[in-house]
Amino acid sequence: MITCPVCHSENDNYATVCHKCKAFLQNRIPNLDLFETVWGVVESPRATFHNITLAEHKNYSVFLFTLFGISLSFTGFWYFRLGNRFETLLELMMWALGTGVLVGFGLLLVLPITYHMGAKVLGGKTRFRSSLGLLSYSVVPIAASLFFVLPVELLTFGMYLFTANPHPHTIKPVSYIALLSFDVGVSLWSIVLAVLATSVGHQISLIKAILVVAITMTVLAGVFFLTPKMLRL
Numbered sequence: 001m002i003t004c005p006v007c008h009s010e011n012d013n014y015a016t017v018c019h020k021c022k023a024f025l026q027n028r029i030p031n032l033d034l035f036e037t038v039w040g041v042v043e044s045p046r047a048t049f050h051n052i053t054l055a056e057h058k059n060y061s062v063f064l065f066t067l068f069g070i071s072l073s074f075t076g077f078w079y080f081r082l083g084n085r086f087e088t089l090l091e092l093m094m095w096a097l098g099t100g101v102l103v104g105f106g107l108l109l110v111l112p113i114t115y116h117m118g119a120k121v122l123g124g125k126t127r128f129r130s131s132l133g134l135l136s137y138s139v140v141p142i143a144a145s146l147f148f149v150l151p152v153e154l155l156t157f158g159m160y161l162f163t164a165n166p167h168p169h170t171i172k173p174v175s176y177i178a179l180l181s182f183d184v185g186v187s188l189w190s191i192v193l194a195v196l197a198t199s200v201g202h203q204i205s206l207i208k209a210i211l212v213v214a215i216t217m218t219v220l221a222g223v224f225f226l227t228p229k230m231l232r233l
């Protein structure tokens, strides 16, 4: 709650002017700048998720979600050991990229709605557009790993990153464990951010926010494990 400095009435955390006397409470945020917001998520996540909720346009949400889809697709190609099905690494990368864009758009239809409904059931206050923005900026570490971790993995293992025989672990065990730990760390970071984003944006307790994120992740895991079955891979 924000207390109005003029008339002392209580206002919502995201009000820009007092509902009673129209006094100024906080600046409007018309747009989100990609790099400033991404850096803000790293440096001061609470304040940044406040700004994302306050922003009138949730810029780059779809873009970040698409990067998340591509990252998830590469993870799927790795997890389900699809390397043997492709002639070259370039061919595999093209397929993973194409699948990733589709996965990103597919998840965009399912995940933010699940997340938003989960938050609403637990007393969440913000609108759907904010839910989409909060979720998209929570996956920033995973989206960024596409540029910082995946290239190192591809350069280190090439096609063997995706093959079962030989397994990348047998080729370079130390590098494999190190890079895998990095991926796990990036995912955990995104989960922590999602919990913070939910608590700040929806104005609910951390426990409830954890529950909302857990529900969302269950649906995500369902999509991850069911998609290859549906495609009969």
Ligand SMILES: [Zn+2]
Pocket (backbone or CB within 6 Å): 004, 005, 006, 007, 008, 009, 018, 019, 020, 021, 022, 023
């Ligand atoms: Zn007032």
